[in-house]
Amino acid sequence: MGFRFLLLCLFLLVIELYAFQALRTLVKIKWALLSYQIISVLVLVFIVYSFMQFDRSVGQTKQTMFTMGLVLLVYIPKLVLTLVLIGEDVFRLGAGSVNHFISSNDNVTFFASRRKFVSQIGLGLAAVPFLSLIYGIFEGRYNYKVIKQSIFFPDLPDAFDGFKITQISDVHSGSFDNPEKIEYAIDLVNEQNSDLILFTGDIVNTDAKEMHPWLDTFNRIKKHEYGKYSVLGNHDYGEYVTWPSEKAKEANFQAIKNLYGQIDFKLLLNEHTFIEKGGQKIALVGVENWGHNFKQAGDLNKAAQHLNKEDFKILMSHDPSHWDYEVQHHEKNFHLTLSGHTHGMQFGIEIPGYFKWSLAQYVYKQWAGLYENLGRYVYVNRGFGYHAYPGRVGIMPEITVIELKKGKSVA
Template identity: 75%
Template sequence: MVRWLLLIAVLLFIEFYAFQAFRTLTKLRWALLSYQVISLLLLVFIVYSFTQFDRSVGQTKQTLFTMGLLLLVYVPKIVLMLIMFGEDIYRLFRGGINYFINADIDTSVFPTRRKFVSQVGFGLAAIPFLSLIYGIAIGRYNFKVLKQTVYFPDLPDAFDGFKITQISDVHSGSFDNPEKINYAIDLINEQDSDMILFTGDIVNTHATEMHPWLETFNRIRKHDFGKYSVLGNHDYGEYIDWKSAKAKDDNFAAIKDLHRQIDFKLMLNEHAFIEKGNGRIALVGVENWGKNFKQAGDLHKASQNLKKEDFKILMSHDPSHWEYEVKNHPTNYHLTLAGHTHGMQFGIEIPGYFKWSLAQYVYKQWAGLYEEFGRYVYVNRGFGYHAYPGRVGIMPEITVLELKKGQKLA
């Protein structure tokens, strides 16, 4: 109860300052009243919708809509609040000067609000408002094929030029547009890669979420060197309250079987050798291991009998695994493929120049390719979306990695 009261208090504080900005721009009574009524209705709807969240069901289309509406309404208002609150600090400072220093001058102790400041606030607030609308209407299905070449001096000769397609974080329970998903599958097939790897989170929670999309994902063509996958944190069903342990276990078994149904080999703390010509590489797949999430991944078990000199590609859903266990591991994992972060589905990317997201304050490796000690991790930005039904700046990704023998040119 306390947290709901605190949330409402914060929202009312934001609403108060947003209204101050609106009132500065117009004195029309009908406009002010309309603004207050609409704001109140939206606030009541959002709070009510969140109170109806069912922890035995988890995320639904309704919760996606509510989260999108919350961000759409309150992120711009937070911008307004910061602008207007900043002006109040200025007004308080000027008022103090007027009272203590300029008391003999005929001037108002507390300066009135300036219309120009409110205009600037609304201009700045329009940026996240329009961005969030774009993210919901277009961004969430604006699939991008990102290509990356990675060089290894000890790559077996036969694998020079070997191409891997990676997808991650499908979150099929969020999808609502078959045409867009079929388009993404066509993009995957067009890459003509040697192998495809899926690095976890096939659903949000329930295995049934994937059932409407099984035929669609079965359209992913057979790859010459296989289709492999691992589990992500959402695949364990740990974010809802189950009626019984058996119901949770049955759901987990059904989720694992989904991979078979879309013709992917699910790797559960194990490895397989991929052979080509006279060379071979070891593909290692671990269950989820996250610094702040489920730690079911077992590198030791997955890598039994592998040698340090074996060329290894590791699939591990959460990039924090690479940071805390993999990059310094004596077994030497040459390339790790991860996902999980989604780039927070919100950020700014100018390829080759600038990359920013709130994700970088949580994960050291959060999107793209990273290297330390000659070992690499690639973090896929995710195929689907979760919580916020959109993507701004950080687009859904299909990755194509080409392995090359040799050193990267400076």
């Protein structure tokens, strides 16, 4: 722990030194440079103090989210600036080496002065993540998007051709601070007029009490003709804080499970039910959380017990790594899996239909949107809420509407 802390301190020191060099290249007013140094030290002290005050018996609070936002807001732009100046240093070192061995002029300086325009470029590039993070905090986190997706299945029962499903995921109600925006999001959910609504887990960050102020709001989600169903996410188990006793932890877990019922969602715990329409049916399967790097309480075999391979099946499983490791090759043939969990890391670049990138893709093979393998699909919802960083940049909060279609994919 001590060695890692030392490396972190060294890393931050390098970033601060380079950032100050860039500013000093452009600004010659001593009091302005001194003010910058004082502010930088005060911000760093505040960040360190805030993290030292983190209480594992409480978990994430508004202050920890503010601190995380501040860390990203301060150090990502400075990191961009540092990378630009390091690139210039590599060039200066190369040029100095060439001059040293080739030039006959003894007055040539080995290490040339830092160039003003490079610092200007660095600051310009650093402004992009800085302004993006500001936007993400004040606007992006509540910039809800309704994403519609048609998926074709040759063996879909005829009665379900055109059947619409709304999916929400990763509410993280303990992070909310704007009732008006949440009311707006619930209105968007209701406007979709879907046949069925599914909630794929993480109703809170940790504690069941986080959802209490929002129960009335989420009870505004209208009844859907074919029901409202949910599963648990990794945060619903209360495993990211230290509890005074196992009894207290279990009581919180039971209270979280009850929350889903309190907003009129039927919680599926490693079990399945049938959705019937026009004399035909599809199976809706719900498993507890199963993640490659997270809690593995999901039991797919138990949930699908007595189902046949030929039955058309929709699976709710919070973590998309479950699809990657177990579901997509399962002998029972799960036609469509609905997941969430990744949030797209709440930071990335997305041009719908053309391009998407996030650090999430280096952790999860399936991290946002629709994926297919041999006619089996997984859709990863980008999340309704936010966690840790109190914002969203590029990867916006999502309400998904999936339409089931009979036939072969047109893609």
